[in-house]
Amino acid sequence: MRWLTNASAMATLAVVGLGAAGCMNCPKPEARPVAQAPIVERRVTGPVSIELSPETDVNPVKTQHVFVATVRDASGNPISGVEVEWILSRSGGTSVGDIVDVDGGHKIDNTYAKSTTGSSTYTITRGNDNAADDVQVGPGQTWCVITATEEGQSKMVAYAPAIQNWDRHKAFAVKNWMDLSWEAPVDATNRVGTSHTFAFKVFKFSDTAPVPGVDITWTLVSGPEGSLNGSGRTVATKSDASGWAKVELTQASPVAGTNEIQISVVRPAGKDECRCWPEAVLGTWTVRKNWVAPSIAIMKSAPAHETVGHSFAYDIVVTNTSPDLDVRDVVVTDPLPGGVAYESSNPMAEVSGNNLTWRLGTMAAGTSRSLQVMVHGTQSGTVENCAVVNAEGGLTARACATTTFSMASLTLKKSGPATASLCDPITYTITVTNTGDGDAQNVRVVDAMPAGVTTSDQTDWMVGTLGAREMRTFTIIARANQAGTFENCATVTADGGLTARDCVTTTVTKCVLAITKTAPEVRKFGRPIPYVITVSNVGSTDARNVVVEDTIATGAAFQDCTDGGMMSGSTVVWNLGTIGPGQSRTVTLNCVASGSTDGVIHNTATARGDCCDVVSASADTHVSGVAAILLETVDVDDPIEVGANETYVIDVTNQGNAVDRNIVIRCTLPPEEDFVSAQGPDGTQYQVSGKTVTFNAYASLAQGARIQYRVVVKGNKAGVVLFATKLTSDMLMGESVDETEATTIY
Numbered sequence: 001m002r003w004l005t006n007a008s009a010m011a012t013l014a015v016v017g018l019g020a021a022g023c024m025n026c027p028k029p030e031a032r033p034v035a036q037a038p039i040v041e042r043r044v045t046g047p048v049s050i051e052l053s054p055e056t057d058v059n060p061v062k063t064q065h066v067f068v069a070t071v072r073d074a075s076g077n078p079i080s081g082v083e084v085e086w087i088l089s090r091s092g093g094t095s096v097g098d099i100v101d102v103d104g105g106h107k108i109d110n111t112y113a114k115s116t117t118g119s120s121t122y123t124i125t126r127g128n129d130n131a132a133d134d135v136q137v138g139p140g141q142t143w144c145v146i147t148a149t150e151e152g153q154s155k156m157v158a159y160a161p162a163i164q165n166w167d168r169h170k171a172f173a174v175k176n177w178m179d180l181s182w183e184a185p186v187d188a189t190n191r192v193g194t195s196h197t198f199a200f201k202v203f204k205f206s207d208t209a210p211v212p213g214v215d216i217t218w219t220l221v222s223g224p225e226g227s228l229n230g231s232g233r234t235v236a237t238k239s240d241a242s243g244w245a246k247v248e249l250t251q252a253s254p255v256a257g258t259n260e261i262q263i264s265v266v267r268p269a270g271k272d273e274c275r276c277w278p279e280a281v282l283g284t285w286t287v288r289k290n291w292v293a294p295s296i297a298i299m300k301s302a303p304a305h306e307t308v309g310h311s312f313a314y315d316i317v318v319t320n321t322s323p324d325l326d327v328r329d330v331v332v333t334d335p336l337p338g339g340v341a342y343e344s345s346n347p348m349a350e351v352s353g354n355n356l357t358w359r360l361g362t363m364a365a366g367t368s369r370s371l372q373v374m375v376h377g378t379q380s381g382t383v384e385n386c387a388v389v390n391a392e393g394g395l396t397a398r399a400c401a402t403t404t405f406s407m408a409s410l411t412l413k414k415s416g417p418a419t420a421s422l423c424d425p426i427t428y429t430i431t432v433t434n435t436g437d438g439d440a441q442n443v444r445v446v447d448a449m450p451a452g453v454t455t456s457d458q459t460d461w462m463v464g465t466l467g468a469r470e471m472r473t474f475t476i477i478a479r480a481n482q483a484g485t486f487e488n489c490a491t492v493t494a495d496g497g498l499t500a501r502d503c504v505t506t507t508v509t510k511c512v513l514a515i516t517k518t519a520p521e522v523r524k525f526g527r528p529i530p531y532v533i534t535v536s537n538v539g540s541t542d543a544r545n546v547v548v549e550d551t552i553a554t555g556a557a558f559q560d561c562t563d564g565g566m567m568s569g570s571t572v573v574w575n576l577g578t579i580g581p582g583q584s585r586t587v588t589l590n591c592v593a594s595g596s597t598d599g600v601i602h603n604t605a606t607a608r609g610d611c612c613d614v615v616s617a618s619a620d621t622h623v624s625g626v627a628a629i630l631l632e633t634v635d636v637d638d639p640i641e642v643g644a645n646e647t648y649v650i651d652v653t654n655q656g657n658a659v660d661r662n663i664v665i666r667c668t669l670p671p672e673e674d675f676v677s678a679q680g681p682d683g684t685q686y687q688v689s690g691k692t693v694t695f696n697a698y699a700s701l702a703q704g705a706r707i708q709y710r711v712v713v714k715g716n717k718a719g720v721v722l723f724a725t726k727l728t729s730d731m732l733m734g735e736s737v738d739e740t741e742a743t744t745i746y
Contacts, residue, residue, distance in 0.1 A: 078140020309496020406438025625658025
């Protein structure tokens, strides 16, 4: 559906006036004043004429229409800066519509406005996505927009006061407003020998209600012979209650070509309460019917050269070359020639011997179908393979492909050393040759490294095509990660089952180290610990760059070492150079037990060499300290009177270099003294049995630590008496430390 506006490009439009002609009883509208800007007479020589476009047009009601005025000089060139007055005439009381907007926005009222011609080019858009209804404005032009809410005519006057010639200083235009719209048929394409129905719909623009009774005339203007509704080349129809008018075009004979049908739309005469209008031709259109016949084509491709036994594809493409018609009953056949063996097809063909058939049915217009046949050559020579497509109506086409087959033959030679050291690289060389007279396709060379041999080089080569008599050489640098005998094999493969293989055996030797380490099993703190380390080569080849390392363990301090050993951090390192098969080297490391806590010093030495496994040996030494316990007992108040108290202070001090544990103090009172009270370190509890006071074991006494006990007694008889103290501990191992303190009682 498309309205004819000043932005439209419809073929032809003829519009007659929609004013009050013939409507004698319509009341005249009440006259109303029209605002007029004062006209100032100017006499300039520049502008000489004004034009208004479009002069006549049709728009649906409740839309907007753009008038463009152009002012020119005597040479016909547009002039900018010229004032133009816009007057929407109300003469006779029959004009409808209002001014909506004007160039520059100087609108006086709904029937009068002013603007000035511009100097630039720009586009007036309607704010939608349809560029077809945009209006272009250029230099020397200005514009005005009107609208109408009811059917009728808008009479527009564009007046340029600067133009001196009164016959040329005004331009006039008429806009016809109708509450009518339509949907015209579009161009169509049909198969020859069929018929086609065109449909034209008429409806109101305001509410899309169908408009019946509109005359639609159809004329077969050109193209193949045919008839409209079976009654000739011209037929008149009316829109029905649904607003539709239809016509059927039938070919006289099935001939390809294009018919042009001209459609004319006539608005019947009518009237309402205040207006009447005559019959009017609203417009004409041309619609085209393309009659087409089906056609089909086939293409076939294959490699020009192939190797016997190598799989390849015949590619077949069938195309319906008609842009508009389906092709029915499409069948493709492909009889394979001798010397070619069938493998598979996609889509699957019907196979009968060497004959392949695909029944494709109906192919849509402009579409293609791809077929593929996988085959291989069975003998040398040149063969041609042809495929044929047949379809309805005797359509047929044929396509061929020619391939020349040749033979290829592959050999492979591999070389490498018979013996090698574990430290040495092993170089393998592989030579592949096509000794045949044809190309070898998809040639692949693979060298499978045996377990225990590695390489960072490529071991899998996709050679691709190896031409007749062509040779390729590959080199691999590998290393063995263990001693032993290794067989390394390389294989070459190619299409057609071509293959060749060759192997090389290499014996790899390595150095083998052994290490021993000895040390004293027991040592006291502060005593030396000598470590003796022996490294031997028990393999069959030199051990080069032998290095021995020994990290000083916690609880030991480095003293010295032999054979050029050097300290590096907390590790002693000996660089012993080369040790031949069956030879050994001995080094000594002297340390001192420097800890203060009983325990085991675990010391490990390692040896390594080029391409030799790392070996290690350890030695354990149990270290302990000596606890030297000092026991002192002092009577505080000696001498004392009978009946007085005496306090004995007992100090225990660990003067050794080891912790002593489970310290037990036992005090024995003489008959001349009676027990009063006691106090142990850190609240140590005690028991009294007769004249004996025994303190519970004190758990741990560190090096240099001291603890104190107090025992209070009362003298009961005069004399010189002895207070005895006995100390036992874990370090004393069943022995005791005894001390007596003499006290005088008087």
